[in-house]
Amino acid sequence: MFSKVNKFFHRLDFRLTAYYTLIVLFVSFVVFGFFTYQLQKSLMKQVDKVLRDEVHELVYEYEEEADIIKACIRFEASSSNRKYFPIVFRLIDSSGKILYASQSKQGISFPTPTNRLSHFCMLKMPHREYPFRMYEQKISLDNLGNFTLQIVTETRQYGKIFENLYENIVMAMVVILFLSIGCGILASRKPRKIIRDITKVTKRITSQNLSERLLTPAARDEIYDLTFTINSMMDRLEQSFREIKQFTSDVSHELRNPLFGLKGEMEVALSQNRKDEEYREVISECLERCNFLIKVVNDLFLISRFDMKKIDLDLVYLNLCEILRDLFNFHLPMAQEKNLSFTIDRCDDVVVSGDKTRIHQLFSNLMDNAIKFTPENGSVILSLIAKKDAAQFIVEDNGMGIPKADMHHIFNRFYQVDKSRSGFNRGSGLGLNISKKIAEAHEGDITVKQNEDKGVTFVVTLPRAM
Template sequence: MFSKRKNKFIHRFDVRLTVLYTTIFFSLALILCSFLYYRLNHNLVKQVGIVLADEVTEFKNEINEELLKKNTIQSGCEIFADDISKRKYYPMYFRLYTSSGQQIFQSDNSLISSFPNIEQHITQGMNKIKHHGSLLVIEEHLFISALKNTFILQIGTSLKRTKKTSDNFLYNIIIVIPVMLLFCIIGGMTASRKVRDVLRNIISVTKRITSKNLKERLIVPHENDEIKDLTVTINSMIDRLEKSFEEIKHFTSDVSHELRNPLFALKGEIEVTLSQKRSVSEYQDSMQFCLEKINTLIKMVNDLFLITRFDSKKIQLDFEDINICDLIKDLYDFFLPITLEKKTNLNISQCDEIILTADRIQISQLINNLLDNAVKFTPENGMIDISLVQINDNEIELCICDNGKGIPQDKLKKIFDRFYQVDPSRTDSQKGTGLGLHICKRIVHAHNGSIRVNSNTEQGVSFIIRMPIEQIS
């Protein structure tokens, strides 16, 4: 049990995030402290080197002054040795050699024996700084003008003070490191707790969401950060899922309803026909009725299959150059006998000769559905008008108008929905599947066009389609 809790704790998001934050911050802090420690040592040694160089210049001046006073070089060295022995922070020690390597003078101190051996054959005026144990020694070839001769001077000082300073700095770093580590852990846990709480809330809410409960939403934080973007994105996804489930639910309900009516009608007709012995003409009438219902069902199934292909984007449009005016005239010839039988006027007011790049079958079905609706809902002595115009270099406008009953304004927004019918109580001759206008909309959109409907309750309906002449890939 303890092992499981331990593994769960280690794999928690906030713990892993804290470890990551701590590792990065702690590594950067160590690199920074190491760099500062190096720079401190470097600058301290450099400063001591500057002090030694100043002492070399002072020694040179002291020796020259003594020689000008007719004193010996040893007396100048003694005066300089007495002067540097009073240094509090950086006590100096020196030795003086001839250019041949013979020692002339050395200051009285036991550290002199720790001085490195002199380097001869160094160019006159050249100096060299040496680290030797705890000493910093500067060695320089000096030209003493009063004697017109060259000497080798070694002057050095102890680095104990600089070492103490750097050791104190290192000690402070060692003390601060555990404190920094603690603050890193506390800060990391505090910073990652908000993210963990948001994730736990997301997990909790999403676990409650099912197909029967899509009303749950995540609480959107006030801060404009990535967490808010994630929350809004998830809520938008749930909105889309809810809408899709509602559409599926309505679609299933509508399909069930639309299939049930003709099936019950078939069942009732067959039961009535078989209930008693009938004549041949009565059997033929019954079979004719059944055939009409079956054709209605087949049309509905075909329409549903076409809509499904549009939804899954599996429909392949066969684009070709077609004379849409000729296509309209062919459909006009097809519907003309029907309108004459209904005593309805069908007219083509304008039909420009236009070569359109489109799918012939789909465009034919589009115009057929619109004309079928117009013929179905236009009363006796009514008027149906077709017009086709080219409105610019690459766009056509097809308008099919009638002066029938029209559509109320509050129902126009739903006219292209699946299975939607403005008046469900219409007679069988007027009643359709409610899929025709939805299919029209999908065909127009597949051709990168637009379709809209204008309605006046007393003047009928106008369906206006705009479509590009050439399709751009």
């Protein structure tokens, strides 16, 4: 039971409602407090104005009567029996003698006069619910000298006004409390439902089921941004898992065939006694397969380092024309074995900032592929063109070409255009993927297009050194 109560108090909608209610109540309290303070200040100014006017009225009565006692009697008669602001006063001469005091004192005990010219104060009387407001002022009457006038009026009417105001404020705060709770519940229902939906969907997501997606709300608010971000993350995760599965399947396939071939050749060699030459031939073939496996593993390791961005490039200034001519001379014998027309059409002197080993690997991969997949008596043309801000290395052949449907996949790892090939001529399907990653690591790019007649053209673009 306690855990359920504790869980309820920790729910998002409860906390949002509580925060919303507290904020609304606090703001309402501040507004009502400020309003009450301003009203009290305004009403007290009105009382003070009444008291000042009464002082002027008494002085006016004296000027009319020319007798201070008669003026006080007349003033008391006109002001003491009012319904609102009845006046009680006393007049004290400079020696401290009381010249006149109201007959109806209403239980008021006047304080001792001060030396100030004028001031206001509140008088709290025992057994009286509301305090009195007193105004004390020094007045000077012709031929009579200086006097101190203490004049008092009640604040009962204003006190009742504030009592009613406080009662209304309390009722208003109660209404605001319930309204804020209701509005808070309504306002927090939507985010709670969305979060519950997010939780429900994410609980169903596993490595075998990454196709689940959150419903995106119509309103483009923070909830929309959250669901869009989560869906985008799921897209990336699904793509990553798909690539991992495909990669695992491809690696298993690429390693299984050479291993089975290696195992088969060894079993055949051991099935009966053979001559030394035959054993030597089997060992040579096994070594060739081992070298192929080592190359595949090394290529995979290189790709993984590119993917994790842990590849370290030893950047130096390179003259690509020199590299192209060196690689051309290296691949020329292989091209001549197939009677290929292997030529350099153009070789501009252009310098780039790059890793010499990786640039060699990039150019060599493209030349190897062109020679390997171009039939006998075909042609492979190499070009190096200097552009304004870049260098372009172009490899054009008239070989078997690449079908249009395969163009978008040609740079994927383990992708093979001619799946009918077998053995070492088939290759690992990693060369073009590595070439693309090398080009991108040098802030360049590699593209492929079909030739008009037959064959394809690969174009590597690398930024020139500044």
